[in-house]
Amino acid sequence: GFDLEKPAFNLPEINQNLGTLQQADTLLFDRSSRGDYKQAIARIGQGETVSTEIKGRTIHLKGLFTVGSSFAADGSLMTSDQNFLRIVSQRQAGEVSVGLITLALNANPNAVVTALKSRLPHDVRVLTRAEFIEFEEGYWRRNTAIGFIFALGTLMGFMVGVIIVYQILYSDVSDHMAEYATLKAMGYRNLYLLGVVLQEALLLAVLGYIPGNLIAIGLYSLTRNATNLPIYMTLSRTIYVLLLTIIMCVMSGAVAVRKLRLADPADIF
Known part of the structure; x- marks a missing residue:
């Protein structure tokens, strides 16, 4: 009303x-x-x-x-x-x-907020429009079970992803141990071998992200149509997930390459 x-x-x-x-x-x-x-x-x-x-x-x-x-x-x-x-x-x-509160065109919102806070009782919350949106989003993220479930799901997805990518890279390193040992015997240092594995990790991140992002957009659409909730895959969220995917794969690659650092070419051959 x-x-x-x-x-x-x-x-x-x-x-x-x-x-x-x-x-x-x-x-x-x-x-x-x-x-x-x-x-x-x-x-x-x-x-x-x-x-x-x-x-x-x-x-x-x-x-x-x-x-x-x-x-x-x-x-x-x-x-x-x-x-x-x-x-x-x-x-x-x-x-x-x-x-x-509707402000004049030349009014400074932050100055008005400060002035109102000094004059109004403490049980009145004074916010700009952007602060009000942030307050609402923060409430759902931090003070409700929904925010906890989404955060937990993101964390679990990240950890499971690290493990799966690690298993893929570790198996690949094990299958090509002779080739890596040859490179070490030729004088290539562990840093170079780490770069090779990390390149593979980045390829996995990008190639896995593209279909994953398309599937997520489809799931967003299905959820939005089924629940009428305003759920969208925004550009900022797309970039955020891509960065997390890259970090996840790089972490897995860094762990998987430990076997190469400990490997001795003489033992392998």
């Missing part, structure tokens, strides 16, 4: 229906909500009013907007602050969850 005289959302579909939301018990429905709402969404999209019930109160859905689900909610409803207070009767008009 929000003040219709001071719209807080940069969503054209909502701002175009401000007049509709002035009607009692009238709400807008999120078409990207997770659940079986196709029939209701189609009816609302055709201009029909869909009536339903929230907390024993009849409400009327007279418009659509698009936001999408999240880890905390399957969807959203938008309405006026007065309609919100009628539905959620335990909330008082003075209980504000989030307030939006």
Whole structure:
């Protein structure tokens, strides 16, 4: 619920229906909500009013907007602050969850934040838009089981990858020990042999990353379509995973080459 005289959302579909939301018990429905709402969404999209019930109160859905689900909610409803207070009767008009401050064009956001923090009580958190986004993301990463599961999955995937690549490189080194021993007998130092193994590790990283990234993009799409969660393979995440893959393979190569450093050409031949 929000003040219709001071719209807080940069969503054209909502701002175009401000007049509709002035009607009692009238709400807008999120078409990207997770659940079986196709029939209701189609009816609302055709201009029909869909009536339903929230907390024993009849409400009327007279418009659509698009936001999408999240880890905390399957969807959203938008309405006026007065309609919100009628539905959620335990909330008082003075209980504000989030307030939006619009700054002048020449205002410095960080200076305004500092000034507001000095004047407002300590139970009010003042954030810029970027800080608010970071605060929300940080909450899900650090304070919820979801963030822990994703972090643990990433760590386990990295460790398993190190072991698998190590086994591949170790087997390759063992199969070509005679060739490596010949190189050592010819005077090539361990640093050169390490470079050869690391080159193979980098090739494994790149050749494994390309199909892996394509599969991940497909899985992202399937997950997004199945859950309506805003999950995307961003460029920064793509680069981050590539760097982790390279580090993983280089670590495995550095461990696998230990056998070469200890090998004596005389013993091998």
